[in-house]
Amino acid sequence: MQNAEDDYKVKLEIFEGPLDLLLYLIKKDEIDIYNVSIERITSQYLSYIETFKALNIELASEFIVMAANLMYLKSRTLLPQNVQPPEEDADEEDPRWELIRQLVEYKKFKDAARFLGQRDSEGAEFFAATPELPDLTEPEQGMPQVGIFDLIRAFQKVLKKFEDTHTLREIVDDRWTVSDKIDHLLSVIPVGGRVQFETLFTEATSRSEVIITFLAMLELMKLNFLKIEQEKVLGLITVLRPEDKPFTVVPMDVMEGGEYGG
Template identity: 40%
Template sequence: MDKLSVKLDVFEGPLDLLLHLIKTLEIDIYDIPIAEITTQYMDYIKMMKHLQLEVAGDYLVMAATLMSIKSKLLLPKVELLVDDSGQYEDEEQDPRAALVEQLLEYRKFKYAATVLHEKEEQRGQYFTKDPADLSEYTANLPPLEPHQVSTIDLFLAFHDVLERQKTYRTQETTISNDYETIEDKISYISKLVKYVDSGQGVPFSDLFTTYTKSEIVTTFMALLELIKSRQVIAEQENNYAPILLFKQSVKIEDNE
């Protein structure tokens, strides 16, 4: 067989070289002919030395490993003994097994790296806008009180409630023309927080009844209006705790 001609600058290590040889010679990775691979590998090492290139230690270690495996395969096979139950005793492991396992693991990560590189090139075709300076819009905003949630927290809470309630909501079987406006929802939420016991608050999940798209949007807009007008505040004791709604005046009296 003609000796393999390789490019010296394409390999990232001995495993990369071995995978290239296996692919080029059309060898079964699970049944590697060690003698042939070792010959091709050593030719590569000699080529590097002939060109006065520095041979990395990893390549020399792999060369020693291949020679060791080759020598083990040349040794006479030990006769296997069979015990009374018909099982083999002291069965020798294939000397190539550890190398095959390394090659398979390396091939897996090499493929993953190739996919990530392709995604990087695809993402490089997009233009990313620099973050805008919003300081002039936030300079005059009052700081949040302890445990008070932001608009983003409310949005995430809405999303979480919808995801958890999808399988529990009542399926509508009749067509209804009922439609609640934002003003209707403002009045509904105001009554809820008005008549709740002092200091307890209304659970955020109690704002919904049918979980329709119309109710979701209307409720969210109504709640934002109430918070903006400082009629209602939303608080969360800690992360993942339920969000509670309070009448603004009640909480102010409690904090004084």
């Protein structure tokens, strides 16, 4: 029986980088960026990396470099001050500050880019008479955007819940292909329909089936057959099927994908 890693390769374009993931984890915990716990954020970051590996999602090398840096910072925070390794040009006692500075600067540029993007979109329909001073504190309007990290977080909760309730795994023939689950998802989510993310995994009987269902969902999202919404930041995720995608079309590369074994 082949390993899952050899069966299906997820080619998911993740435009967010490791700093985006760290900012997401800080935002999720609702803590101040200057009070970040290296031990906690390292544990959460590595958990996401493991989930990406379980889904066979290719990660940029920057994610691995950041993981190594976090583990180094964590090891330094655990050492007594009198045995801390010497750092050239370092005038702070707290080893977190360099990472915190990177996060603060990155967040400033990201917020500015998002603001300029919104202004560019809004300004396309108007002719401004006078220039307007930007207000970077202006709250975001509309439905919160759902990123890959929100999806991975929701998937982690589903996977943990499944593993907690299936301690004694039944011996079943649970070989599924991604195309099987694509057909299944399109059959349970009608055109124009909406379902809660968690409910799509209630009938799964094995860990591999949970993973394959999620991979099929990612494929359908890439093809715009499914969309996701979140009513509030870090809230429940809803999966919906647009009305302009009434037909079931499974790409050939997905149909020819291998099977997952238990």
